[in-house]
Amino acid sequence: MSKAAEIDIVSVSKIYGATTAVEDISLKIPAGTYCCLLGPSGCGKTSTLRMIAGHESISSGDVRLGNTVVTDLPPARRGTAMMFQSYALFPHLDLVDNVAFSLKMKGVGKEERRAKALDMLKLMQMEGYASRRPAQLSGGQQQRVALARALITDPEALLLDEPLSALDPFLKIRMRAELKKLQTSLGITFVHVTHSQEEAMALADLIVVMNDGRIEQAAHPRVVFERPATAFVARFMGDHNVVSGRVSGSRDGMVVFDVPGGASLAASGQGRAIGEPIDIAIRTDHVRIGDPPATGLGFTGIASNVEYRGSTVKLSVNGAGIEDFTVIVDDTSFFAKPVAVGDAVPIAWDAEDAIVLGRLDS
Structure with missing residues (x-):
């Protein structure tokens, strides 16, 4: 050869x-x-x-x-x-x-x-x-x-x-x-x-x-x-939630941003101008349900769909300004505290799991 x-x-x-x-x-x-x-x-x-x-x-x-x-x-x-x-x-x-x-x-x-x-x-x-x-x-x-x-x-x-x-x-x-x-x-x-x-x-x-x-x-x-580079990659690979908003400030080495019509969230990152658009990605399998979130690292939403997949369960959650947020939970954790469609669900993630995404210059 x-x-x-x-x-x-x-x-x-x-x-x-x-x-x-x-x-x-x-x-x-x-x-x-x-x-x-x-x-x-x-x-x-x-x-x-x-x-x-x-x-x-x-x-x-x-x-x-x-x-x-x-x-x-x-x-x-x-x-x-x-x-x-x-x-x-x-x-x-x-x-x-x-x-x-x-x-x-x-x-x-x-x-x-x-x-x-x-x-x-x-x-x-x-x-x-x-x-x-x-x-x-x-x-x-x-x-x-x-x-x-x-x-x-x-x-x-x-x-x-x-x-x-x-x-x-x-x-x-x-x-x-x-x-x-x-x-x-x-x-x-x-x-x-x-x-x-x-x-x-x-x-x-x-x-x-x-x-x-x-x-x-x-x-x-x-x-x-x-570590998807852009919102497109995060969405296309299908394993991250993408949340978009505008930068409102910073706190403890994190950038804080507001989701239109909804929550104020935070992500690891600095050097962002106030008012600038921002996209963050959160891994679907790194999200916890039932934990009260730390400030800016989660929200409470309503479960809109629950899919049993054998070793995992997929939940879709809608919150203020955030639609179809996906959570993948292992079956043991889910059935220890099951959630039904229509239930209010607190969801949370760690600071290092919220990644600030880049944008391609158009």
């Missing part, structure tokens, strides 16, 4: 007519990283992947792979390989010829390319199916063949466009583990586009959260989960 390459995206934009799909993004993906581009539909993640691959031209900026600027190189000369969402296998060819296709296009002799294709099928535990056609395979098997075909060129980086989206939930989880294992054993750079937070958390060393053509945060999954 070839060595992994660092991917360096420098001030890259993609403009289609009057629409900016990707706006001036810069990102370094270290060699040998499993990177997931994550975000909602239309956020620019697939356009970014296709620009790295060379299937989409770059409006401005550069892409570098290792020491080579590949901005103007055709896909076949970049040292990348792309696996498409649809797998795009040739229905009339057997698996060996499907996998060997790119080597055939490069003029590699029949014996050599078929031998290499069989090696790749072996790597995917698919050698027993070598003489079959794609239509005779399950979705998971077709995916392995598509992976073998992408990897036969010894790429320095493998680019995957929503590779698990067509699979059923159980197979998704199994293939997720196999992709991670494959990336670890090959040691090459993987760049994987997904809209699933769970998939990105399970696979990535580096999560790049995109929104509206820009990068909101690029960090290790644990950092993205525990």
Whole structure:
């Protein structure tokens, strides 16, 4: 296998007519990283992947792979390989010829390319199916063949466009583990586009959260989960409550702010001007119910929904100026002091669990 390459995206934009799909993004993906581009539909993640691959031209900026600027190189000369969402296998060819296709296009002799294709099928535990056609395979098997075909060129980086989206939930989880294992054993750079937070958390060393053509945060999954950079990341990852207000002062190394039509809350942070808008994030599983809150670190609300989830219970609470505040409580604590819809619930959190969020300059 070839060595992994660092991917360096420098001030890259993609403009289609009057629409900016990707706006001036810069990102370094270290060699040998499993990177997931994550975000909602239309956020620019697939356009970014296709620009790295060379299937989409770059409006401005550069892409570098290792020491080579590949901005103007055709896909076949970049040292990348792309696996498409649809797998795009040739229905009339057997698996060996499907996998060997790119080597055939490069003029590699029949014996050599078929031998290499069989090696790749072996790597995917698919050698027993070598003489079959794609239509005779399950979705998971077709995916392995598509992976073998992408990897036969010894790429320095493998680019995957929503590779698990067509699979059923159980197979998704199994293939997720196999992709991670494959990336670890090959040691090459993987760049994987997904809209699933769970998939990105399970696979990535580096999560790049995109929104509206820009990068909101690029960090290790644990950092993205525990310290979201912006309100968008906190909401999109789904594990934080976001509360917005205006700064009203400071106290004991904390910033104090007022929620419109509601409470006065506090969060760890300083240096904020009075009247300035502020967003804070509070982890859903770091909130306690039933405790009277310390000043600015909680409120009393009305339970609007209770969902039993087995090991945890999810509560939705509405307070003055705060709607649908989510609390995840372990089942033992909840059933020791159960709460019903309509009950008044005091909820509280610790100062270090209230994070002041940044804002992207618009």
